[in-house]
Amino acid sequence: MPSDLSSFLIQLFSGLSRAMMLFLVASGLSLIFGVMNILNFAHASLWLLGGYVTFSLYQAFSIGFGQHGFLLIPAILLGTVCMFGIGWLIERVLIRRTYAYELPEQLLLTFAMILIIGDLIKLIWGVQNRRIFLPIEPIEAFGGFINPYLFIVIGCGFGIAAALWFFLHRTRYGKIVRAAVHSREMVSALGIRIPAIYAGVYAMGVAIAAFSAGVFLPIMPIGLGLDMDLIVQCFAVVVIGGFGSILGTFVASLIVGILYSFSVLIWPGGALAIIFLILVTVLIIRPWGLFGTEMRF
Amino acid sequence: MGDSDREGSWKNTVDLMNRAVSRRDFIITSGAAGVMTMVPRFARAQSAEPYRIGVLLPTTGSGANYSERPIKILPLIAADINSRGGLLGKHPIELHFRDDQTKPDVGAREARSLILNEKVKTIIGTWSSSVAMAVQEIIHEHKVLMLTATSNSSKIVNENYTPYCFMFGPTSGMQSRATVVAVTRLIKEKGWKKYATLGLDYEWGRDAQRVFVENLKKASPETELMKELWAKLGETDFTSYISAVMALKPNFLFGAIAGKDNETFLQQAKGAGLFKGIAYPGVFLPVTELMQQAKTLPRGIIGINRCPFFANMDKPLMQKYVKLYKDKFGKEEFPDDFACMYADALNALDQGATKAGTVETEAVRKSLTGATIETCQGKLPIRDCNNQLDCPSYLGEVVDVPEYPFPIFNPKTMIVVQGHDVWVPTCDEVRALQKKRS
Numbered sequence: 001m002p003s004d005l006s007s008f009l010i011q012l013f014s015g016l017s018r019a020m021m022l023f024l025v026a027s028g029l030s031l032i033f034g035v036m037n038i039l040n041f042a043h044a045s046l047w048l049l050g051g052y053v054t055f056s057l058y059q060a061f062s063i064g065f066g067q068h069g070f071l072l073i074p075a076i077l078l079g080t081v082c083m084f085g086i087g088w089l090i091e092r093v094l095i096r097r098t099y100a101y102e103l104p105e106q107l108l109l110t111f112a113m114i115l116i117i118g119d120l121i122k123l124i125w126g127v128q129n130r131r132i133f134l135p136i137e138p139i140e141a142f143g144g145f146i147n148p149y150l151f152i153v154i155g156c157g158f159g160i161a162a163a164l165w166f167f168l169h170r171t172r173y174g175k176i177v178r179a180a181v182h183s184r185e186m187v188s189a190l191g192i193r194i195p196a197i198y199a200g201v202y203a204m205g206v207a208i209a210a211f212s213a214g215v216f217l218p219i220m221p222i223g224l225g226l227d228m229d230l231i232v233q234c235f236a237v238v239v240i241g242g243f244g245s246i247l248g249t250f251v252a253s254l255i256v257g258i259l260y261s262f263s264v265l266i267w268p269g270g271a272l273a274i275i276f277l278i279l280v281t282v283l284i285i286r287p288w289g290l291f292g293t294e295m296r297f
Numbered sequence: 298m299g300d301s302d303r304e305g306s307w308k309n310t311v312d313l314m315n316r317a318v319s320r321r322d323f324i325i326t327s328g329a330a331g332v333m334t335m336v337p338r339f340a341r342a343q344s345a346e347p348y349r350i351g352v353l354l355p356t357t358g359s360g361a362n363y364s365e366r367p368i369k370i371l372p373l374i375a376a377d378i379n380s381r382g383g384l385l386g387k388h389p390i391e392l393h394f395r396d397d398q399t400k401p402d403v404g405a406r407e408a409r410s411l412i413l414n415e416k417v418k419t420i421i422g423t424w425s426s427s428v429a430m431a432v433q434e435i436i437h438e439h440k441v442l443m444l445t446a447t448s449n450s451s452k453i454v455n456e457n458y459t460p461y462c463f464m465f466g467p468t469s470g471m472q473s474r475a476t477v478v479a480v481t482r483l484i485k486e487k488g489w490k491k492y493a494t495l496g497l498d499y500e501w502g503r504d505a506q507r508v509f510v511e512n513l514k515k516a517s518p519e520t521e522l523m524k525e526l527w528a529k530l531g532e533t534d535f536t537s538y539i540s541a542v543m544a545l546k547p548n549f550l551f552g553a554i555a556g557k558d559n560e561t562f563l564q565q566a567k568g569a570g571l572f573k574g575i576a577y578p579g580v581f582l583p584v585t586e587l588m589q590q591a592k593t594l595p596r597g598i599i600g601i602n603r604c605p606f607f608a609n610m611d612k613p614l615m616q617k618y619v620k621l622y623k624d625k626f627g628k629e630e631f632p633d634d635f636a637c638m639y640a641d642a643l644n645a646l647d648q649g650a651t652k653a654g655t656v657e658t659e660a661v662r663k664s665l666t667g668a669t670i671e672t673c674q675g676k677l678p679i680r681d682c683n684n685q686l687d688c689p690s691y692l693g694e695v696v697d698v699p700e701y702p703f704p705i706f707n708p709k710t711m712i713v714v715q716g717h718d719v720w721v722p723t724c725d726e727v728r729a730l731q732k733k734r735s
Contacts, residue, residue: 007540007543007544010540011537011540011541011544013540014536014537014539015537017534018536018537122356122357126365127356127361127362127364127365128362128365128589129557129560131560131593133592133593137568138567138568138569138570138573139570144540144570145569145570145571145573145574146569147569147570148568149568150536219568220533220534220561220565221557221560221564223361223557224357224361225357225399225557226557229531230533261536261537261540264526264537264538264541265537265540265541265544268524268526268527268541269527271537272529
C-alpha cells in the first residue's frame, strides 16, 4: 500500500495517465463498433501506422526547420489528417464489403489488415524502433518527481473525450451518427447517405488513433508488435465499458488504468489478472458492458 | 550467371536486408543469399555438397529490433568462408532465413520445416529464450546442430540442455552474476541497503531476476530486497511501475528488461525522474541500444552488454567484423553484440568442421565440445559439460566519447567479468541440472 499521501497521489497520477492512454486508443475502436457494428481488429495496427506517419512528418519538418519540439504539433495534426484519409480509403475499398457479412468474416478481413500493415511498415520504415526525442525533464509534484509530459497525455485524453461528447450530442452530424446507431434504415429513409456516414466515422476512429500515437511518441518508442501488445487491453476496456459507448470506454479506461496502477504497487504479480477478472465479471453479470445497451448486445 | 548479375543479386539482397525484412523478404533473401553464398562454389569447386544452415530470427514481435544486424552480418561471414571454398574448402554455405515471429510455436514449426524441407544441418538463432527452448526439442529429435547467442536463458545450457546446442553469449544467469559482482562493489562504495527489482514476466526476465537475487543474497546478505515487480512482455506504459518503485524508495533498482520494452522503460523512467534518486545498475544495454538511443539514453547509468565491439577492437576477428560491416553498410554503421556473437557462431562452425575434418554433424559437434575457438573476443574455450562459450560480460558507465556518434561504456572504468567466474561453478552442478535428457 502507498505509505503516504505523496505516494498515493503519484500512483493515482500514473493510473490516470495510463487510463487516458488506453482511452485515446480505445475510443476510436468503440466509436467504429458503436456506429458500424464492425469489430476493427486492425485498429491498433492503424494506430501504429499513424505513429510512423507522424514520426516521418516530424523528421521531414526537422530537416526543413531544425529539431524543435513544437514541430511535433503540426506533425501530429498533419498525421491525423493523413490517417483520416487513409481510414476513409480503407472503409471505401475494404470495410464496406463486409457489412453484409457476419463477425468471423470481419475478423478475418481486419486480421489480414494487421499483417498487411505490419509488412507495409517493415518495407517503409524497417524493423528498428522509432522515437522522437524531446528534452523532457522531470518536475517536482505531489512530493516527488513526475513526468510533465503526462499532463499533456491526460489533457489530450480529457480533450478527446469532451470533443467526442460535443460532436455526438451537440452537432447535427453527430446526432445523425447516433441515430444511425439505433436505426440505420430510418436514417437512410430520411435521405441521409449512410455510406458517407460510415466512411466518416471509420476515418474519424482511425484519425483519433493516429492522433494518440503521435501524442505518445515522445514517451513511447514505436516498433513492430506494439499494436498486438495494445489491442488486447483496448478490447478489455471497450468490453467493460460497453461496445459503442464512448462514456463507457472513458469510465472503463479510468477503472482499468487506476486499478492497474495500484495493483502494481499492492499485488504486482496479479495486476493484469485483476483487469481480466473485472472483464470476466462484467461479461457474466452485464454482458453488454457497464454503459452499453442490451439492444446492441 | 555473369559477375555483374551476381553482384546485382548480392546488392539487392543486402539492400532488402538493410531496409527491412519481412516474411516475403525472407523467401526472397533465402533464395538470393543461397545464390550469393554459393557463388565461389561455381568458381572453385563444383562437386561438393553445399552446407545448408537455417537462420531463425524474428523480424516481427519484440525481438525484431535485435535481429536486423545479425541478419545483415551472417551473409557477409558466409561469403567470407565461401571465398575460401566453404567449409573444409569444398562445402559452400547456404543460408536459409526464416522469421520465428518471437513465438515458440512458430519457431518450432519453422525449425522443423528447415530441417525436413531445406535439409539444414545447423540452425542459427533465436532471439527469445522461449523460442530457443521450443526449437531445442526439434533439433535434439533430429540431431541437428543449434548455435545460439541472443536467446540466453540459463536453462538452454542447463535444465533444457541438449548436446547439439551451443551457446555463444553469456547466459542470463552469467549476466546476472556479473551484475552482482559490480553491484556488490557499488554496495560497499555507496552504502546501499535496500533494492527492488523490475523484470519482464517471461522466461528470460524471471531467470535473470532469480539468479541476481539469489547471488546477491549470498554476496551481500544484509542488502534487503523490498519488492519484486513484474511487467508483461510488450508493456507499453511503465509509468505505474516507475511510480511504484519511487514510492518504495530503494537505493537501487535491478531491471531484467530487454528489447523494445527496455527502450520504452528507459525513456519513461528518465522523464519521470527515476534516475534522480534511485541507481539503476545492470540495465541491459547492448550496442543496439547505445546506437539507437544515442540522444535519449541517460548518461551515467551502469549498463551491461554481451559483446561490444568497442571493448574488443584490439582483437583481429573483431576488427574484421567491423570492417566487413562498415564496408558493406556505411561508415556510420557498426555491428551490435548480437551480430558479433552470431558471426562468432558461424566462424566457430567453420573451425569445428576444420578440426573434425568433416561436416558430419556428430563429428562437428564432438570437435566443438570442449574446443578452444577463435572469437572476436579472443581465444575462448567452450565448456565441455554444457557447450557454453567462456565469454565475458561487460559492465560500464554510459558516457560520450569523441570516437563514436553514440555513447559507449566508459573504457577507463569498464568491468569485464569473465564467463568462468560467473557460470555454474562445477560441471557436477551443471550435470545435476541437466536431468531432463539424462
